[in-house]
Amino acid sequence: MDLLLLATLRRGPLHGYAVVEELRGTSEGAFDLAEGTVYPALYRLEAAGLLASTWSTASGRRRRTYRLTARGRAKLARERKEWRRFAEAMTEVVA
Amino acid sequence: MDLLLLATLRRGPLHGYAVVEELRGTSEGAFDLAEGTVYPALYRLEAAGLLASTWSTASGRRRRTYRLTARGRAKLARERKEWRRFAEAMTEVVA
DNA sequence: GGCAATACTTTGCGATCCGAGGTATTGAAA
DNA sequence: TTTCAATACCTCGGATCGCAAAGTATTGCC
Secondary structure (H helix, E strand, O other): OHHHHHHHOOOOOEEHHHHHHHHHHHOOOOOOOOHHHHHHHHHHHHHOOOEEEEEEEEOOEEEEEEEEOHHHHHHHHHHHHHHHHHHHHHHHHHO | OHHHHHHHOOOOOEEHHHHHHHHHHHOOOOOOOOHHHHHHHHHHHHHOOOEEEEEEEEOOEEEEEEEEOHHHHHHHHHHHHHHHHHHHHHHHHHO
């Protein structure tokens, strides 16, 4: 989840709902994450200092927009490495 | 976990402890799973009818040897497909 | 005799995913 | 004009699960 969210925000800030839709889109439905999953995960990442958020209003709806912090970018880099290592090991075992 | 264990047993039966060692080996330490993880997972898979086990004794030590059932093989095939789909989606998002 | 390795078991904590329900606003359809 | 889908957020509770930790028992080496 952490990697998923950090990666989704790597191209620029997005608000929570947009993150959900982005993930539904780019993964062709493979990651159809419930809001009850994504929102708490975003809070967690912000609490950990990996994301920062700001409130705004667009067409009468309040939005909370998240962006990567420096630590978030560093974490993303680590997580990507870890994912590659994991995927390789899986391929090795499952092959 | 399920995929990991089913895949490890696809070449033939192994007893629990051997499964742990096998996973440590083929993944070059990437999957250093605690026994408290593997044994309960094996019980779960057996309870689900995906594995079957038989007791034996080798050099004074009792062993529980697991093998894939027909349903286990079917499950393995499904899980492999699912893994590939997941890995592709991850690559798409993380790329 | 002691200690590492083999082999299996159980308990309990912490993390986390998700379904389900809730609030509020906008805009289009009926 | 009322209703409903879509947008956008929040929160609770159940269920699962990985793992650390501790325990039992045997063999075999030092």
